[in-house]
Amino acid sequence: MAETANDIGSRRMRGLDRAFEILEFLRVKRQPMRPNEIANEIGAPRSSIYELVNLLLGHGMLDYQGGDGRVFLGRRLYFLGTAYAEQFDLMRECGRMLSTLAEETRETAQMCLLEGNKYTVAMMREGIRPFRISSNVGELVAIPWTASGRLLVAHLSDQEILDFIPPDDFVLPNGKRLEAGDFIAQVRQAASDGYFTFNSEVENFTHCFAVPIYQAEGACIATLCLVTPREDGLRNREAYLDSLLKAAHEISEKLGFRSSKSRFFASQS
Numbered sequence: 001m002a003e004t005a006n007d008i009g010s011r012r013m014r015g016l017d018r019a020f021e022i023l024e025f026l027r028v029k030r031q032p033m034r035p036n037e038i039a040n041e042i043g044a045p046r047s048s049i050y051e052l053v054n055l056l057l058g059h060g061m062l063d064y065q066g067g068d069g070r071v072f073l074g075r076r077l078y079f080l081g082t083a084y085a086e087q088f089d090l091m092r093e094c095g096r097m098l099s100t101l102a103e104e105t106r107e108t109a110q111m112c113l114l115e116g117n118k119y120t121v122a123m124m125r126e127g128i129r130p131f132r133i134s135s136n137v138g139e140l141v142a143i144p145w146t147a148s149g150r151l152l153v154a155h156l157s158d159q160e161i162l163d164f165i166p167p168d169d170f171v172l173p174n175g176k177r178l179e180a181g182d183f184i185a186q187v188r189q190a191a192s193d194g195y196f197t198f199n200s201e202v203e204n205f206t207h208c209f210a211v212p213i214y215q216a217e218g219a220c221i222a223t224l225c226l227v228t229p230r231e232d233g234l235r236n237r238e239a240y241l242d243s244l245l246k247a248a249h250e251i252s253e254k255l256g257f258r259s260s261k262s263r264f265f266a267s268q269s
Contacts, residue, residue: 018044019052023061023073028140032070090213090222091123093254097224097247098125104243105236110225112148112210117164119146122222142169144178147196147210148223154191154212155219158184195241199230207233211244216256224248 060076101109102125143149190196212220
């Protein structure tokens with residue numbers, strides 16, 4: 001039977017979905033891999049993966065790296081990323097703010113987002129300390145492990161939060177389980193306060209600060225964060241929060257958000 005136009009369109013869409021799956025898989029793995037390894041990891045037919053890898057290589061979306069036929073994200077993706085950064089005001093404004101925050105506080109400043117149902121650091125400026133306290137840009141982390149996570153899901157209902165976060169992600173790095181009800185209570189308190197701070201669940205001896213960046217309709221689209229040595233963070237808590245809140249409020253205003261309910265404004269009255 002001859003293939004219909006709808007069949008051809010559906011096949012192309014599946015191929016496009018699989019091509020994006022390959023790119024996303026390599027982004028998460030952060031290392032070159034052979035096509036047969038990619039096929040095994042994502043559970044796809046080797047023949048289709050080889051075909052798509054060759055197509056992506058031809059378009060510069062993948063490059064050969066590391067020998068033995070291994071491939072990784074291509075240089076063309078870099079140029080696409082720089083074009084995106086030049087046009088997207090949020091990234092540009094956050095980059096400027098992170099530099100200011102790192103200079104003012106001497107601490108590591110980050111801009112964080114949701115990536116699917118995980119948290120990730122999208123941009124970072126390291127503080128001028130002799131040791132490094134930070135997460136890797138682009139690394140995917142369970143939402144309940146992070147200060148930002150409480151703010152990034154605050155627009156969801158309780159049930160939507162439970163449906164969104166995988167149950168295993170409530171198991172903390174120390175092996176203890178954070179009760180979902182306790183996490184949701186923290187989410188609601190963070191939304192009311194306009195910030196969230198806590199001792200890191202990921203890195204020992206650190207204290208994390210997160211404040212929301214709101215888009216026009218009021219949902220938290222990203223967070224600005226400071227990652228500090230625990231003692232310094234607790235000692236400078238008010239000053240660090242004020243610096244973060246000023247920066248986040250300025251960016252939120254540029255995105256069209258307007259609100260008088262701000263800890264920063266209250267502290268100035």
